[in-house]
Amino acid sequence: MKMALKKHGKKEMRRFNSFLTEQKNTHMEHLEDAVLNGGVEGARQAINMLRSMRDMLAGNSKSTVNSTVKWDGAPAIFCGTDPNDGKFFVAKKGVFNKNPKVYKTPAEITADKMNPDLADKMKLALKELPALGIKGIIQGDFLYSRSDLKNETIDGEKYVTFQPNTILYAVPAGSQLAKEIRAAKLGIVWHTVYTGKSFETLKASFGKDIAGKLKKTKNVFSTDANFRDVSGKATFTKKETDAITAILSQAGKQFKTLPANVLNDLSNNDELLKRTKTYMNTYVRAEKPFGSGGSLVTGLVDYLNAYFDKEIESKKSEKGKETWRAKKADIMSYFGKHSKADIAKIFDLMNTIIQAKVMVVKKMDTASSMGTFLRTTSGIKVTAPEGYVAIDHLGSALKLVDRLEFSRANFSPDVIKGWQR
Numbered sequence: 001m002k003m004a005l006k007k008h009g010k011k012e013m014r015r016f017n018s019f020l021t022e023q024k025n026t027h028m029e030h031l032e033d034a035v036l037n038g039g040v041e042g043a044r045q046a047i048n049m050l051r052s053m054r055d056m057l058a059g060n061s062k063s064t065v066n067s068t069v070k071w072d073g074a075p076a077i078f079c080g081t082d083p084n085d086g087k088f089f090v091a092k093k094g095v096f097n098k099n100p101k102v103y104k105t106p107a108e109i110t111a112d113k114m115n116p117d118l119a120d121k122m123k124l125a126l127k128e129l130p131a132l133g134i135k136g137i138i139q140g141d142f143l144y145s146r147s148d149l150k151n152e153t154i155d156g157e158k159y160v161t162f163q164p165n166t167i168l169y170a171v172p173a174g175s176q177l178a179k180e181i182r183a184a185k186l187g188i189v190w191h192t193v194y195t196g197k198s199f200e201t202l203k204a205s206f207g208k209d210i211a212g213k214l215k216k217t218k219n220v221f222s223t224d225a226n227f228r229d230v231s232g233k234a235t236f237t238k239k240e241t242d243a244i245t246a247i248l249s250q251a252g253k254q255f256k257t258l259p260a261n262v263l264n265d266l267s268n269n270d271e272l273l274k275r276t277k278t279y280m281n282t283y284v285r286a287e288k289p290f291g292s293g294g295s296l297v298t299g300l301v302d303y304l305n306a307y308f309d310k311e312i313e314s315k316k317s318e319k320g321k322e323t324w325r326a327k328k329a330d331i332m333s334y335f336g337k338h339s340k341a342d343i344a345k346i347f348d349l350m351n352t353i354i355q356a357k358v359m360v361v362k363k364m365d366t367a368s369s370m371g372t373f374l375r376t377t378s379g380i381k382v383t384a385p386e387g388y389v390a391i392d393h394l395g396s397a398l399k400l401v402d403r404l405e406f407s408r409a410n411f412s413p414d415v416i417k418g419w420q421r
Contacts, residue, residue: 039267073141080137143187163418170371187221234367293344
């Protein structure tokens with residue numbers, strides 16, 4: 001398997017590592033989607049990350065992967081020192097605009113006319129976060145302000161709760177953690193450090209020890225997203241280790257038989273890549289597993305034909321129609337160049353990767369230090385954390401999320417989100 005994972009060229013490796021490490025952390029890709037995004041190198045990256053996660057959970061200290069918990073916080077918040085003038089700022093994702101949008105005074109936040117609740121949170125962050133002595137620029141997720149905290153009884157137990165988005169977080173009311181949370185005016189989980197001499201050149205580093213290097217203040221509950229097994233349960237048994245090793249061995253064999261150009265021709269065609277991922281997401285939103293590779297290829301071809309035919313039909317001029325006919329011909333040429341059987345191998349490999357990923361996610365879920373629930377129209381129900389992020393020794397990061405489980409929570413009309421209350 002190791003030879004199979006190394007047999008393709010270094011050009012794709014450089015391209016995919018660049019894709020992962022140079023992107024700002026405003027959108028992170030799912031681990032299995034690395035097969036689509038990165039072609040040969042993406043598939044290699046996904047399998048190697050899962051092998052390292054297996055080693056970590058089997059107690060192998062030589063594992064080369066770090067992992068963080070993916071909190072369901074909102075909004076994302078960026079803060080630190082403006083590299084241009086040395087002044088403290090807070091920002092939303094607009095920090096990466098061509099003209100970066102940052103806030104250094106409450107008046108600037110007010111002038112932006114954002115949602116009142118968001119404006120209050122940004123002003124609170126601007127007031128309290130300078131006390132942490134932040135060096136450079138860091139990113140986190142807002143968990144709560146004091147007004148978001150509730151005292152609730154769930155299954156007969158008393159908790160302090162907060163719900164920034166879909167997941168309801170619950171901390172036992174009598175715990176030291178609950179005491180710290182109640183005392184703070186706001187809570188934030190940090191996960192990314194940025195370096196660079198200007199906003200335009202910032203590069204992200206994931207999984208760093210951030211909170212431990214900040215000054216302590218009772219007004220800010222500040223924590224890292226780093227994964228910690230506080231339960232002592234998140235370790236694979238020998239039987240589980242053997243099972244995931246067998247799955248990863250199967251992934252390695254599938255990867256070895258998959259022609260490199262079948263993978264790379266898809267990942268290098270931006271429009272085909274975009275449409276393929278959109279098609280795959282229809283399964284996630286419908287809460288359906290992806291199905292066999294062959295059925296996915298058939299469905300993808302039907303989806304692409306319908307999409308482009310609709311676009312062609314909608315154009316009034318013959319020139320407009322011809323433009324879209326040319327786009328369709330370019331995209332569909334991929335399916336003429338490669339056999340259905342070979343293309344199906346891409347999706348079969350993704351399904352095998354998902355099998356291994358779900359095993360990792362389920363095991364890591366047992367280590368949660370905080371209760372996670374869903375608030376539904378029929379009451380509060382237990383759920384798993386949103387997921388995790390795997391970071392390799394090169395600093396590349398990919399999401400590990402049970403997409404079917406989380407899609408049920410995210411898209412279900414019965415689930416009451418934090419902003420809907």
